[in-house]
Amino acid sequence: MRGKVWKFGDDIDTDQIYPGAYLTVTDEDEMAKYAMTGVEGRENFADVVSKGDIIVAGKNFGCGSSREHAPMAIKKLGIACVIAKSFARIFYRNAINIGLPVIELKETDEINEGDELEVDVHEGVIKNLTTGKVYKAMPMGELERKIMEAGGLIEYLRGENEG
Amino acid sequence: MLVNSTVIQKIMGEKVGRKVEVGEKILLPLDLVVMRDFGGPNVIKKYVEKFGEERPLDARKIAFTFDLHLPARQIKEAENQKACREFAKKYGIKVFDVNNGIGQHTLLENGMIKPGSVVIGTDSHMNLLGAANSFSTGVGTTDIVAGMRFGKTWFKVPETIKINVEGGLSKGVYAKDLILHIVKTLGSDGAAYKAVEFYGDIIEKMNLAARITMASMVTEMDGKISFFPMNDAAKEELRKYVSFDKVYNADGDAEYAEEYTIETPSSPQIACPHSPDNVKSIEEVEGVEINQAFIGSCTNGRLEDLREAAKILKGRKIKEGFRLIITPATINVAREAEERGYIKIFLEAGAIVTNPSCALCTIGHPGVLATGDATLSTSNRNFPGKIGKGSIYLCSPAVAAYSAIKGKIADPREVL
Ligand code: SF4
Numbered sequence: 001m002r003g004k005v006w007k008f009g010d011d012i013d014t015d016q017i018y019p020g021a022y023l024t025v026t027d028e029d030e031m032a033k034y035a036m037t038g039v040e041g042r043e044n045f046a047d048v049v050s051k052g053d054i055i056v057a058g059k060n061f062g063c064g065s066s067r068e069h070a071p072m073a074i075k076k077l078g079i080a081c082v083i084a085k086s087f088a089r090i091f092y093r094n095a096i097n098i099g100l101p102v103i104e105l106k107e108t109d110e111i112n113e114g115d116e117l118e119v120d121v122h123e124g125v126i127k128n129l130t131t132g133k134v135y136k137a138m139p140m141g142e143l144e145r146k147i148m149e150a151g152g153l154i155e156y157l158r159g160e161n162e163g
Numbered sequence: 164m165l166v167n168s169t170v171i172q173k174i175m176g177e178k179v180g181r182k183v184e185v186g187e188k189i190l191l192p193l194d195l196v197v198m199r200d201f202g203g204p205n206v207i208k209k210y211v212e213k214f215g216e217e218r219p220l221d222a223r224k225i226a227f228t229f230d231l232h233l234p235a236r237q238i239k240e241a242e243n244q245k246a247c248r249e250f251a252k253k254y255g256i257k258v259f260d261v262n263n264g265i266g267q268h269t270l271l272e273n274g275m276i277k278p279g280s281v282v283i284g285t286d287s288h289m290n291l292l293g294a295a296n297s298f299s300t301g302v303g304t305t306d307i308v309a310g311m312r313f314g315k316t317w318f319k320v321p322e323t324i325k326i327n328v329e330g331g332l333s334k335g336v337y338a339k340d341l342i343l344h345i346v347k348t349l350g351s352d353g354a355a356y357k358a359v360e361f362y363g364d365i366i367e368k369m370n371l372a373a374r375i376t377m378a379s380m381v382t383e384m385d386g387k388i389s390f391f392p393m394n395d396a397a398k399e400e401l402r403k404y405v406s407f408d409k410v411y412n413a414d415g416d417a418e419y420a421e422e423y424t425i426e427t428p429s430s431p432q433i434a435c436p437h438s439p440d441n442v443k444s445i446e447e448v449e450g451v452e453i454n455q456a457f458i459g460s461c462t463n464g465r466l467e468d469l470r471e472a473a474k475i476l477k478g479r480k481i482k483e484g485f486r487l488i489i490t491p492a493t494i495n496v497a498r499e500a501e502e503r504g505y506i507k508i509f510l511e512a513g514a515i516v517t518n519p520s521c522a523l524c525t526i527g528h529p530g531v532l533a534t535g536d537a538t539l540s541t542s543n544r545n546f547p548g549k550i551g552k553g554s555i556y557l558c559s560p561a562v563a564a565y566s567a568i569k570g571k572i573a574d575p576r577e578v579l
Contacts, residue, residue: 026208066287068303089356089385090303096317097305143188143317153305154213157313 001080001121002129006049007113008057012039013064014091018073025069028076035073051078054119056111058084062091071095081121083108083137096144099152105137121148167416169323170390171358174279174298174411185418187320193224194280196310199266200229201527202285204243206307207250213308220314222255226275228266228284229259231527233520264493264519265461267291267299268375272495274405278393283310288461288543290381293388294374295401296410300388321358321387322420323413324349328363330427335576337471338373339463339541339559341365342380343432345425347442354386357420360413361391365427371400372467379462380543383439431562431574433539436554437547445562451572453556455486455538456563457523457530463541463560464492464519466499472564473505475575476512482570487514487563488530490522514567526550539563539572 016038018031025031036045036055055074061084062070071094074082081101085108095102101121111117115130122145124137140148150156168176168183176183178191198206210219219225227247235241244261251258263269267289270276278296282289283306292299306316326345332338346353359381369377374391381389391397393410401407431445458464458472469491481487489509491497497519500506509516515530523530524542526549532538536553541563545555556572565575 066301066303068305089387090301094303094305097303097309141188141319143190147317153309153316154312157309157315161313 001052002116002118003052003054003080004050005054005056005111005113005115005117006045007111008036008039008055008061010058010085011060011063012057014062014067014070015064017062017070018067023067023069028072031069031073032076032078035077035079046077049077049079052080053078054117055079055082056084056108057082058108059086061087062095063088066090066094068094068098071098071100075100081119083111083119083126096147097153099148099150099155101140101148103137105135107135167414167418169358169413169417169419170296170360170411171298171321171323171388172417173413174281175318175320177279177411178281183320185320185322188317189320190315190317191281192315193283193310195270195275195282196225196307197266197270197282197284197289198227198247198307199231199285200227200240200244200247201231202304203227203247205304206285206311207246209304209308210311214312217312219254219256219311224314225256225311226270227251227256227258228263228269229261230264230266230269230521231525233261233518235261262494262518264491264496265464265521267461268464268492268496271295272404272493277405277407278401278410279407283307283316288379288382290386290388291375291379291461293381293390294371294378296390296393296397298388319356321356323358323360323417324354324386325360325362325419325422327422327424328361328366328427329424331365332427333429335561335574335579336428336431337559337561338369338376340428340430340432342377343434343439343442343557344428346380346383346434346440347432348425349384349423351383351438351440352385354381354384357386359384359386359389360419361389367392367394368396370467371397372465375465376462376468380439383543431559431576433562433572434545434557436556437545439544439557445572445574448556448572449574451537451556453537453539453566453571454484454553455488455530455532455536456567457488457490457538457540457542458560458563459488459490459492459522460524460540460542461492461521462543464490464496466496468541468560469496469500469505470503472560473503473508475561475564475568475578476514477508479512479568481513481567485567485570486530487512487567488517488523489514490517491519493519512568523550539566
């Protein structure tokens with residue numbers, strides 16, 4: 001996948017990713033409108049991103065309360081994947097479970113807003129087409145890959161069940 | 164088959180019938196899927212959305228444990244609990260209703276947890292059931308929904324940290340003080356993604372209540388689960404609740420990511436506002452004025468905890484204008500506390516004794532704090548806003564009880 005980078009800092013919590021005020025929203029497509037709008041200066045995030053764009057962040061992305069709205073809003077907005085130095089455990093798990101690709105990469109400081117990335121989620125290879133640098137993150141495990149390809153945990157297990 | 168394995172590798176390996184390697188992602192069959200009155204309604208909604216009228220795989224492996232709003236105070240809470248009850252009835256799922264108490268403890272006392280059980284639930288402190296040699300963990304809605312319908316979900320086999328505890332616990336110093344000291348030493352992310360195994364003479368001797376206290380605070384180091392040596396005494400204590408053949412101990416040649424040796428603290432420990440790892444010895448905070456104390460929660464709400472509080476409160480009165488709230492973890496604990504005379508002691512001392520629940524662990528319970536208030540709490544978290552405007556100090560039941568008499572943070576060793 002290829003996409004343009006939107007850059008975020010450290011410790012972006014789930015309240016910034018998906019503000020508590022919209023927790024009553026149940027329509028997943030509507031959730032997309034509020035993705036990342038709790039981050040200062042990103043109040044209009046949903047209007048400026050394009051499908052296939054990539055979020056790059058610092059450490060501990062998705063910390064705080066374990067709301068599944070957070071990865072869902074990002075996914076429904078059309079963000080292709082999230083790359084961060086590290087993820088909060090529950091966010092990481094929720095992201096896989098709903099089929100949003102997430103990659104841990106130590107060197108996210110070297111990636112800037114607006115850079116163009118080419119990402120191989122399965123192999124964990126990230127090419128920064130703007131700077132020419134290539135990074136190797138942990139490749140995705142086989143099981144996560146299957147869950148991701150099925151579109152999420154429920155879809156994967158359903159497929160497994162039906163043989 | 165399962166050689167050089169840590170406890171978590173053994174439990175997971177047993178489930179899939181082969182040795183599992185650290186870092187591997189595996190699908191595990193689940194023994195129990197649990198929802199609370201908070202969290203349960205979201206699960207039901209998503210379940211119906213995804214599966215409509217399809218039945219859960221095995222209703223006997225699902226349970227609702229109401230433990231937050233007992234009984235409901237607001238119409239919304241009542242509606243949520245009602246929705247859970249109706250869903251449960253439709254599929255024959257067990258509901259531990261509002262007259263039971265804290266979910267994990269209730270499950271344990273009702274024989275639903277045994278060594279090797281793999282359990283997921285909607286509370287972040289599910290992992291205290293590691294004290295019962297089970298792998299239990301808090302997860303999100305999708306995992307619960309998937310677990311109900313398909314009876315399994317995925318896990319990463321975590322690395323394990325080995326903590327060797329050296330030294331004993333002197334009078335007035337408890338498992339709570341030890342775990343606060345350990346949280347301080349390792350920090351709030353000191354066990355991130357990892358399992359923890361505790362060892363040492365003092366650990367070997369710990370009863371189930373003390374092990375639960377320790378295990379419930381492993382979450383505060385971002386740990387996944389913790390385990391204790393399953394010796395004869397531990398087995399015997401568990402057998403009061405459930406029968407089982409097998410227990411899971413690590414192999415002598417198991418591999419650990421990190422190993423720590425930790426000396427027991429020599430005095431009571433207090434986690435100061437606003438983080439569980441901001442821990443000080445009582446000597447440093449003695450005398451700090453407080454208005455309230457809470458004894459209870461999944462960390463310190465067992466009979467042994469109430470007994471320590473009763474020892475101190477017996478024949479004494481709490482300070483005028485002070486609020487001491489005491490909540491037994493479960494209905495069984497409450498009944499025994501009543502039989503042994505603890506409840507009478509509490510009431511005579513001027514405490515408020517409430518029905519079993521999670522109580523003042525969260526803001527959803529009477530007793531919230533006004534601006535500038537300070538409380539001592541035997542719970543596990545003291546984040547800002549957790550129970551209102553004021554600040555929270557975490558401590559053992561003995562410190563909470565004695566401080567209630569003094570109206571300020573006070574050292575219970577003065578009267579023990
Ligand atoms: S007492 Fe608090 S941490 Fe423990 S189970 Fe209840 S809400 Fe969770």
